[in-house]
Amino acid sequence: MKHLSEEQLIDILMNEPRDAALDQHLAECPPCNERYRLIADGLSVAEAAEPIIPEMPRPMISHAAFRRRTWLKRAVVLPLAAMLVLSLLGFGFQSDQDGFSVQFSLLGTQTTAANHDARIADLEQRLLEAIELNTKLTQNQMDSRFEAVFQERDQNLREFSTALNAQIKGIELQNSENMVDLREEMLQEVRTAANQGR
Amino acid sequence: MEHLVDDIELVRRAQKGEGAAFDVLVKRYESKITGLVYRYVRDTDTALDLVQDIFFKIFRNLVNFKGESKFSSWIYRIAINDCIDHKRRLKVRKEQSLNQIQEYGYDVADERDEANIEDSHLAQLEQAWVRRAVADLPPNQQSIVVMKVYQDLTFDQISEILDEPVSTVKSRLYKALSNLGSVMRRKQVIEGGRT
Known part of the structure; x- marks a missing residue:
């Protein structure tokens, strides 16, 4: 037996016009009945979740309000679009303490090309200056690094020579003591030999 | 006049x-x-x-x-x-703010747990879960539930509004309701397990 389709089950659930045989099938078919009970549960969840619409202020909607809104938008967007188009055509806009001014140079004319060349030359000059400055800074940094290394080396040498001198002095002192002891021993041996000879 | x-x-x-x-x-x-x-x-x-x-x-x-x-x-x-667009924008914004929180090293899992605790408390008090279940439906299913169950529009009207065949509308309503039914079953199982 063919089971009920999703649409047929929805027709039964939502009480839509339908063939009576569908209800008959539903009553006799456990799988279809289980699917029906699932969507019936779903419907009860949806109904339980239906929000109660609170009192709301009336939104400010009218033809006049929307016309104002449209004009306001146009008042902002149109001048901006016009400025963009004009600037693409070669107009320049400037606002300073003297007020608002507009410059114009035709697109593709010699003037515009000359302006471009001048701007490129200016940018190249700035780039060269930046490279030079960077080189100087790098050189200064390297110099100060070397200076620090040399200072550290001198300090280490000083410490090393002081320590070496102290060690040499210690060895010399030890040698002197050893020489004194040796002399004493030799003198003792000489005295002993002299006594034996007598 | x-x-x-x-x-x-x-x-x-x-x-x-x-x-x-x-x-x-x-x-x-x-x-x-x-x-x-x-x-x-x-x-x-x-x-x-x-x-x-x-x-x-x-x-x-x-x-x-x-x-x-x-x-x-x-x-x-x-x-x-417009409602569907709004829901999609809201979802994207939620995901973005979650990502941002994670980027800043905030423990989202902890926050979610707190939110779940709070929500479950609400659910006991106000049956918030039914509202959440409907709100969590995919936008195209939720819109059919709103139009058919809450606004009581006919399938023909919904079909004309959405510019879809009636069979598609019914099928989408079936999916929405079975999703909601499944949520209800899961909840019953969880509550049955607690008692």
Whole structure:
């Protein structure tokens, strides 16, 4: 037996016009009945979740309000679009303490090309200056690094020579003591030999 | 007398720039659209903002309305699409803010647990889960639940609004209701396990 389709089950659930045989099938078919009970549960969840619409202020909607809104938008967007188009055509806009001014140079004319060349030359000059400055800074940094290394080396040498001198002095002192002891021993041996000879 | 004039006549007059005709159309559909939108978004401020946007879209696009469908269907379609867009934007924003929180090293899992605890408390008090279950439906399923179950529109009307065959609308409603039914079953199992 063919089971009920999703649409047929929805027709039964939502009480839509339908063939009576569908209800008959539903009553006799456990799988279809289980699917029906699932969507019936779903419907009860949806109904339980239906929000109660609170009192709301009336939104400010009218033809006049929307016309104002449209004009306001146009008042902002149109001048901006016009400025963009004009600037693409070669107009320049400037606002300073003297007020608002507009410059114009035709697109593709010699003037515009000359302006471009001048701007490129200016940018190249700035780039060269930046490279030079960077080189100087790098050189200064390297110099100060070397200076620090040399200072550290001198300090280490000083410490090393002081320590070496102290060690040499210690060895010399030890040698002197050893020489004194040796002399004493030799003198003792000489005295002993002299006594034996007598 | 304006209430006796049909939509098409009012639209024709509004298209010619007659502000009063547009205002009558607004008056005719304002509360229906507000109800539809509120049932979808469940927030007064958001609903009012969306209703403003929807009617502004209608105002701007009225000249393009050719009368191929009923004016009511056309207006509902704009409203439903706006609600669906709003829901999608909200979802994206939520995901972005979650990602941001994670980027800053905040423990989202802990926060979610806290939210779940709070929500479950709410659920016990107000049965918030049913609202959440409907709100969690995919936008195209939720819109059918709103239109059919809450607004009591016919399948033919919904079909015209969405520009989809009736069979698709019914099938989508079936999926929405079985999703909600499954949520209910899961909840029953969980509650059965607790007791």
